[in-house]
Amino acid sequence: MLQLENLKKSFRLPEGQRLAVLDVPSLFIGAGEQVVLMGESGGGKTTLLHCIAGIMQADSGSIRLDNIELTRLSEAGRDRVRASKLGYVFQTFNLLAGFTALENVRLGMTFGNGKHDIARAHDLLNRVGLGDRLHHKPSAMSVGQQQRVAVARALANRPRLLLADEPTANIDPTNQQKIIDLLRDVCTEENVAMLMVTHSPTVAEQFSRVERLESINVAWRESAPI
Amino acid sequence: MNLLLIAWRNMQQRGLASVLTVVSMALGVALVVMVLSISWLVTESFDRNSNVGCNLIVGSKGSPLQLTLNTIYYLSRPIEVLPYEDYLEFLPGDERQAMIKKIGGKIWDPDKAGIHSTTMKGGFAIPVCLGDYYGQFRVVGTTSMFFEKLRYGNQSDIEYRFAEGRNFLDESPEHGFYEAVIGWQVAREMGKRVGDTFQLNHGDPEGEGHGQQFHIVGIVAPTGTPNDRAAFVNLEGFLLLDKHSRAFENPAIAGHALVDVQPDVPSTPKFAGRLPLGKRDLTAILLKPSSGFGAMRLEMAVNKSAHAMATSPIQQIAIMLDFFVRPVQYALLALTFLVCLVSAVSILVSIYNSMNERRRDIAVMRALGARRDIVMAVILLESLLIALLGGAAGWLMGHLAGFIASPLVEDRTGIRVGLLNATSSLELTLLPGIVVLATLAGIIPALVAYRTDVSKNLS
Secondary structure (H helix, E strand, O other), X not given: OEEEEEEEEEEEOOOOOEEEEEEEEEEEEOOOOEEEEEXXXXXXXXXXXHHHHOOOOXXXXXXXXXXXXXXXXXXXXXXXXXXXXXXXXXXXXOOOOOOOHHHHHHHOOOOOOOOOOHHHHHHHHHHOOOOOOOOOOHHHOOHHHHHHHHHHHHHOOOOOEEEEEOOOOOOOHHHHHHHHHHHHHHHHHHOOEEEEEOOOXXXXXXXXXXXXXXXXXXXXXXXXXX | OOHHHHHHHHHHHOHHHHHHHHHHHHHHHHHHHHHHHHHHHHHHHHHHHHOOOOOEEEEEOOOHHHHXXXXXXXXXXXXXXXXXXXXXXOOOHHHHHHHHHHHOEEEOOOOOOOOOHHHHOOOEEEEEEEEEXXXXXXXXXXXXXXXHHOEEOOOOOEEOOEEEXXXXXXXXXXXXXXXXXXXHHHHHHHOOOOOOEEEEEEOOOOOOEEEEEEEEEEEEOOOOOHHHXXXXXXXXXXXXXXXXXXXXXXXXXXXXXXXXXXXXXXXXXXXXOOOOEOOOEEOEEEEEOOOHHHHHHHHHHHHOOOOEXXXXXXXXXXXXXXXXXXXXXXXXXXXXXXXXXHHHHHHHHHHHHHHHXXXXXXXXXXXXXXXXXXXXXXXXXXXXXXXXXXXXXXHHHHHHHHHHOHHHHHHHHOOOOOOOOOOOHHHHHHHHHHHHHHHHHHHHHHHHHHHOOHHHHOO
């Protein structure tokens, strides 16, 4: 479902040199598979997620998602793939403050090709336990509730792959487990593959497959990234 | 969820700033609408007044515009006087003879027809004397024909009506030559009714009073013309007032062999007789020949005279509109468009200043799959929403202001301003104008949104 090959990404330093951040010879995630990615801060985890999501363009290599070669697509093409095949959960939720919970979730299905399925937005919010908070704005919700809205939004477009970037980092331990359970349950129900970045061993041990960035990222092994 | 709702939510998110920007746009558009309404009002007013029911004004040689201004609008000072004998030249033989016999005095060829009578055939000539005041209002010495023959309105087809009383008589058994009819505004502002009297001030509003009382026998119903603000007195009474008779020989009639004609019909015994020919002068003559061609011939014929000229009031009013009024209207319009431009800049500043706060939101939308052109469109839509809301509010405010001021405007001009009738075709350019301004105002912030780096702005 997701196949990375020889994926490389570097950044230009102010002095003009290039700093290699990613060098992933190979990574494969199957349909519906749930994978945890661990690694030290600054190791390139978020960069990897951004490259997979098409937000950032890799220097070289291949990213195939559902048999679509993302690296050959134009920016608009990558936007289309992101809108229709990917869900993204951020560490800081990134809900739009002026929008209600329902509108935030609907925003997740606005830019794809699918129909604007309001019933699905309602259903997702019910599934994450916020059926009674549809019209609340983020400021009127707790941190845990906000992340649940973010999870519902990430699934709104019926993605094939969900990228989660430390989704529980800003949440208290009780809510952390609820979010993890929620993500795993919903992804299982909808047969959505998940690549989750986390620092938490407690979270990681719940997954059958855990990848360490140090082992898949040659660039990390060879040079100390910034 | 459509882009319009996203733009609307963005506006709501910055509630106060958005409202202030909408208000700024509304004020700009309201100003444009008000200026357009005033322009309409001015043009409408001039149009109404230019159709005074006569084709030509004859007066002493001088400025045709001044002649029109003081004869039709009662503005400015009369140029000079015309000999009354000139008026007689527009009358057919029988009317001229009857008039000479009624008035009496010295005249040449009392039995001939007026030299312009053939061209005038079927039309009418109305003598007018100006120069006196009643309070701040101009007094017009004329004959009862003024209200019988003249018409007003855009098509010159509305007859004068009397809100109270009647037209004055040429010679009334009760008041002799001293009857008057006043415009409705004169009646209201001076607190006069039918049956009251007033006296004329000589030369200007503070001039010496003539002492002779004129009896108000009628109040003209509102017409929306300068006649609402004038007092009309019988020409015979006007001529009899002190200092109104010709003091010196008018050079225009010099060289004629004069015959002294005794008046046929004696005046009502209790009143003095008419001012005789040879002592009578006029300020102007309003002419309406039976055809437009006749008017052209008359204009040429009169203008050959050494002392008199004829001018078309419609032509003069058109010149005045084109040379004096329109440039002011355009200048005002240009100013108000500048105000709109400033409002558009305020939209730009308002949205641009908020771009830093909303970079994260833009990055989130992009991460959810929004293309660059989509986030650009959202910003442009927001700019458009602000401008259209402000434009709609301003359009309504502008017309509402006119509607609220309607009683005052009607008092002054006689023109009724409804909620929507004071519109100009230029208003049709408002919508595309606002759209263009909003697009221009939104384009810079929209480009900022377009260029927003997603990965840098996703926290």
